Amino acid sequence: MKTALACLLLYGLGAALVKHHWWFGSLSASEPRNQPAGVLSLLPMILPALLALTLAGAPTYVQANDFPPQKLLTELKETLLKAPACAPHCAAVQESRVEVSGQRLMIRQRVNAVSELAFPLPADSSWQAAELLLNGTGAALARADNKHWVRLPPGNHDLTMIARFRGDKLSIPFPLNSPNISVDAPDWQVFGLQDRSLTGGTLQLEKEVKEQVEESLLPAPIKPFVRVRRQLNADIDWELVTTVIRSAPPTGAINLRIPLLPGESVVSQNVLVEDHHAVIALGVRQQQLSWRSVVKPGDLESLSAPDSDTWTEHWHIQASPRWHFITSGLAPVKTRPGAGPVVHLWQPWPGERLDIEAIRPEPVPGPTTTVENLQIDHRPGARSAALKLSMGIRSSLGGEYRLPQPPGAELQNMLINGVEQTTPRDGDQVVIPLVPGLQSIEINWTLDQGVARITETPAFALPTPASNIDIRLHLPRDRWPILLRGPDIGPAMLYWGVLAVILVIAATLGQLVRRRQLSIPLKTWHWLLLALGMSTVNMAGSIPVVLWFFAMEARKRRPVDSASPLFNVTQVGLILLSIVALLSLFATIPQSLLSAPDMQVTGNGSHNYFYQWYQDHSAEVLPQGWVFSLPLGAFRIAMLLWSLWLVFALMGWIKWWWECLSTGQLWNQQPQTRTRARFGKKKTDAETENKDTQQE
Known part of the structure; x- marks a missing residue:
């Protein structure tokens, strides 16, 4: 549509130009004016419309700021920086040669490159690269990440780097593994090279005869210094762990020869041993290096600190209970106590000596297995019971621990240190595998006998005595505990005990009523029965009941004078006390029929349905705990009978209460009548005086 409008517009403009241009002729004055103009006569009106339509339909070109999208840029970056298929083994060093002459250092390497890459070359602050030759031709040399870099095309190449230096020490860190290295450096000592291979990735050279350097403002290089930490772990076998820790300089290669201890045999693969010395090579940024050795028990008799300015030694001895060490010549350093094993530390000065005498304690007759803690958790149900035995067993030799099963028990599972184990059994015994040390053991059984009138924890007979025994018994909620023992x-x-005191008080109240010949309608057995029923569910509610009986008796025997202003107050107080006492009695009935009795069980974290006993030590036979209980229905039947008795007894008590409350007069209204009489008398006297005055 847009294209058609543009063509029509061009056609109209072209026709107008053709008509009026002198090349194509024009209308003369002699030509008639009344000729039809045709389409050309409509051009003044058509052209503006065509121009507006063309401009309105023309596309709007806007420069997009979000192009190219980030995803496209990311893909382009990944494509350009994509590592070749051979990475990271696109280049290999076949041979290297180092030559030192005067103050000139030359490093030659024969390199094979599979693809075009940037090849890393050695770089160090002890020398400065001056020239690089690639296949005999000068090449550009760049430096980044503490390395020199050169661009290599695919193929075999000879690289020669010429450097200048000043000083007596040279360090040449090779970025790539160089398996075949030769050194031509007369009057120089070479470190870090063994069988034409690097031991630590860095080749070090040091002049045999140091030059006398004039004083300058340049700082002298820091001499390497390390700390050698030797730790002896004495157990069945003696293990020696030696750690070389960098102290100075913070970076740079360090090559040392650390002497081994007498009788020490290195078993680690990362350390080279020459002439009973460990050849150590720390990388440029490597902070420490460790190796393990073995020592024959008893062969280590002394430790001596060498008189060296290159390293200092720290000695650590960690002894198991199998060994006892007696040291002399040097006092140990006090260390902070921790949760782990005790480690003795010595920090000797150069030349100091520590004499060591290792003594193996002779075994004494006795058990090798100790039960440090034991917990029995018994949960009886209606027909069966769940039993869990948890033990902490410490063994010095390991072996088997045979535990007899309780009668009627079926083993469910066994866990050692939280890991479920197979459950080997030998007849009625559970076989527990032990290893030296402390182990946490948990065994679960199912018993074929549930709760009974006398429910007791199972009897266990252990092979060894036990300490810190914890016995737990969970009674079901549908039981009424009566007695317990453990x-x-x-x-x-x-x-x-509380019930005994209450019964004594109840008996005393009954005797008091009988001897004083009080009108309270309760005999001794009534008091005992009332106390017995309220003691299990509402013991505190019995106090207002007793006060109510004696308050009403006092109201009957010694009534307050009805003319006293305290008479009505006393009546109101007695009514309120009666309401409280009756509510206490009525509240006892639903509580006794719907709730469980409170037997007031306390002590050692126990409560009404959970009992916990503790014994610090026991022989092979473990102590037991038991509880005598009845079904909860028995308690509720007894309380139902008590409630029926209480309801019938209340009928007589309420009748007696009304007699006591209404003795003499129930409510005194005389004060209102007396006030009205006095008011009437005063009014009559005033009228008489007025009449006398009028007559006079």
């Missing part, structure tokens, strides 16, 4: 440290049922 080790001395455990729960106590306080209800029976």
Whole structure:
């Protein structure tokens, strides 16, 4: 559409130009004016419309700021920086040669490159590169990331780097592995090279005869210094762990020869041993290096600190209970106590000596296995019970621990240090595999006997004595505990002691009523029965009930004078006390029929349905705990009978209460009448005086 409008516009403009241009002729004055103009006569009106339509339909070109998109740029970057298929093994060094002459250092390498790449060359602050030759032709040399770099095309190449230096020490860190290195450096000592291979990635050279350097403002290079930490772990076998820790300089290669201890045999593969010395090569940024050795038990008799200015030594001895060390000649350094094993530390000065005498304690007759803690958790149900035995066993030799199963028990699982194990059994015994040290053991059984009138924890007979014994018994909620017994440290049922005191008080009240010949309608057995029923569910509610009986008796025997202003107040107080006492009695009935009795069990974290006993030590036979209980229905039947008795007894008590409350007069209204009489009398006297005055 847009193209058609543009063509029509061009056609109209072209026709107008053709008509009026002198090349194509024009209308003369002699030509008639009344000729039809045709399409050309409409051009003044058509051209503006065509121009507006063309401009309106013309596309708007806007420069997009979000092109190219980030995804396209990321893909382009990944494509350009994509590593070749051979990475990271696109180049290999076949041979290297180092030559030192005067103050000139030359490093030659024969390199094979699979693809075009940037090849890393050695760089160090002890020398400065002056020239690089690639296949005999000068090449550009760049430096980044503490390395020299050169661009290599695919193929075999000879690289020669010529450098200048000043000083007595040279360090040449090779970025890539160089398996075949030769050195031509007369009057120089070479370190870090073994069988034409680097031991630590850095080749070090040091002049045999140091030059006398005039004083200058340039700082002298820091001499390498390390700390050698030797730790002896004495157990069944003696293990020696030696760690070389960098102290100075913070970076740079360090090559040392650390002497081994007498009788030390290195078993690590990362350390080269020459002439009973460990050849150590720390990388440029490597901070420490460790190796392991073995020492025959008892062969290490002394430790001596060498008189060296290159390293200092620290000695650590960690002894198991199998060994006892007696040291002399040097006092140990006090260390901060921790949760782990005790490690003795010595920090000797150069030339100091520590004498060591290792003594293996003779074994004494006795058990090699100790039960440090034991917990029995018994959860009886209606027909079966769940039993869990948790033990902490410490063994010095390991072996097997045979535990007899309780009668009627079926083994469910066994866990050692939280990991479930197979459950080997030998007849009625559970075989527990032990290793030296402390182990946490958990065994679960299912018993074929549930709760009964006398429920007790199972009897265990251990092969060895046990310490810190914790016995737990969970009674179901549908039982009524009555008595319990177990080790001395455990729960106590306080209800029976409290009940004894209440019964004594109830008997005393009954005797008081009988001897004083009070009108309270309760005999001794009534008081006992009332106290017995309220003691299990609402013991505190019995106090207002007792006060109510004696308050009403006092109201009947010694009534307050009805003319006293305290008479009505006393009546109101007695009514309120009666309401409280009756509410206490009525509240006891639903509580006794719907809730469980509170037997007031306390002690050692126990409560009404959970009992926990503790015993510090026991022989092979473990202590037991038991509880005598009845079904909860028995308690509720007893309380139902008590409630029926209480309802019938309340009928007589309420009748007696009304007699006591209404003795003499129930409510005194005389003060209102007396006030009205006095008011009437005063009014009559005033009228009489007025009449006398009028007569006079």
